Amino acid sequence: MRMVFGLVLLAGIALAGGAVYMAKNYIGQYQTALAKERAQREKIVPTIPVYVADRPLKYGEALTMEDVRTVDWPENAIPEGAFTEDNPIFAEGVTAARVVLRTMEKDEAVLEVKVTQPGEEAGLTSRLERGMRAFAIKVDVASGVSGFLRPGDRVDVYWTGRVDQALSADRGEVTKLIEPGVKLIAIDQNAAGDLDGAIIAQTVTVAIAPAQVAKLAQAQSSGRLSLSLVGAEDDTVAGAIEVDQRSLLGIATQEVKAEVAKEKSCTIRTRRGADVVEIPIPCTN
Numbered sequence: 326m327r328m329v330f331g332l333v334l335l336a337g338i339a340l341a342g343g344a345v346y347m348a349k350n351y352i353g354q355y356q357t358a359l360a361k362e363r364a365q366r367e368k369i370v371p372t373i374p375v376y377v378a379d380r381p382l383k384y385g386e387a388l389t390m391e392d393v394r395t396v397d398w399p400e401n402a403i404p405e406g407a408f409t410e411d412n413p414i415f416a417e418g419v420t421a422a423r424v425v426l427r428t429m430e431k432d433e434a435v436l437e438v439k440v441t442q443p444g445e446e447a448g449l450t451s452r453l454e455r456g457m458r459a460f461a462i463k464v465d466v467a468s469g470v471s472g473f474l475r476p477g478d479r480v481d482v483y484w485t486g487r488v489d490q491a492l493s494a495d496r497g498e499v500t501k502l503i504e505p506g507v508k509l510i511a512i513d514q515n516a517a518g519d520l521d522g523a524i525i526a527q528t529v530t531v532a533i534a535p536a537q538v539a540k541l542a543q544a545q546s547s548g549r550l551s552l553s554l555v556g557a558e559d560d561t562v563a564g565a566i567e568v569d570q571r572s573l574l575g576i577a578t579q580e581v582k583a584e585v586a587k588e589k590s591c592t593i594r595t596r597r598g599a600d601v602v603e604i605p606i607p608c609t610n
Contacts (some may be wrong), residue, residue, distance in 0.1 A: 376428045379431065406437035484549070485499070485550075
């Protein structure tokens with residue numbers, strides 16, 4: 326009897342120990358899962374709904390509510406000028422349409438610089454900043470950088486022509502940088518920046534100040550203009566550049582000294598006694 330009681334006691338102790346061990350493992354797993362869940366919560370970034378394009382949008386298209394949707398965007402990474410619920414694309418009560426100014430891909434954030442104001446047309450006037458003017462420059466395959474120019478690019482403008490001898494010594498044709506870093510806003514009649522391949526344009530339109538308009542107009546009427554494409558990441562400004570035919574060929578400029586004509590004097594000879602005397606008289610020739 327005592328043996329049976331001892332065996333039952335040992336079995337009870339074994340079962341109790343197993344239960345404690347299982348409970349300990351369970352509690353440990355629960356605590357681990359709870360710690361992981363708390364860590365995931367700490368990684369969650371607050372978001373704000375932002376309007377994005379719901380399909381590819383091209384320059385000149387009318388923007389409607391069907392073309393956009395909202396997605397949750399990290400609050401600390403919202404692009405400048407993005408439309409949110411506090412700054413909606415289509416304000417309540419405004420029925421005038423917006424027009425796309427720049428090509429947008431699907432799921433790309435819609436920014437204020439990429440669309441017009443309600444009711445505004447997508448013409449060149451919307452691309453001109455305050456105080457700037459649009460000016461067209463004639464180009465060809467050579468002067469237009471082989472057709473690789475795009476709206477939004479920056480170019481240096483060079484003038485080639487002959488300087489009046491009354492203003493400068495004859496140095497042949499002169500090439501000079503007259504306007505550095507000019508921004509292109511249109512190629513021919515296209516102001517979109519998504520042109521495919523090389524386009525051999527006949528004109529490019531630039532955005533410049535009124536004083537620069539007069540300068541380029543004079544340069545275009547008195548010589549030839551050529552464009553030099555500036556790199557997208559290049560923030561340098563070209564200095565004064567001027568090359569003439571003499572400096573190009575390494576010919577030193579020679580100073581021509583004007584000879585001063587000697588004053589002529591006319592005389593006649595006469596004899597006075599035994600002496601011959603020369604008497605000055607006015608020259609007739």
